[in-house]
Amino acid sequence: MSELLSDAARDAVLEPLFANGWAMVEGRDAISKTYTFANFVEAFGWMAKAAMWAEKWNHHPEWSNVYNRVEVVLTTHDVGGISALDAKLARKMDGL
Numbered sequence: 001m002s003e004l005l006s007d008a009a010r011d012a013v014l015e016p017l018f019a020n021g022w023a024m025v026e027g028r029d030a031i032s033k034t035y036t037f038a039n040f041v042e043a044f045g046w047m048a049k050a051a052m053w054a055e056k057w058n059h060h061p062e063w064s065n066v067y068n069r070v071e072v073v074l075t076t077h078d079v080g081g082i083s084a085l086d087a088k089l090a091r092k093m094d095g096l
Ligand SMILES: C[C@H](O)[C@H](O)[C@H]1CNC2=NC(N)=NC(=O)C2=N1
Pocket: 058, 059, 060, 061, 075, 076, 077, 078, 079
């Protein structure tokens, strides 16, 4: 079971993500990022890879795809906010 990040842990974990294109979602305890790819196949291929990690970690993104763009929102529904799992999945997505 995940838990909300403490204030200190939160700053440490979120700062590098903010430096890498992630931002807070207005009005929610969630982070978001929009990825842009060369075309739909690249975008969907990336989603397929990310989906395997999401399933492996039982932690799933809110996301949508339009052609070559994927908009991702990460939050932990079970705890109503950002947990370490969101940061872990965000880092994985950035690395794929
Ligand atoms: C029952 C199941 O394990 C839970 O609903 C998992 C599934 N995937 C999840 N994904 C996300 N983003 N947050 C959760 O709290 C969550 N919980």
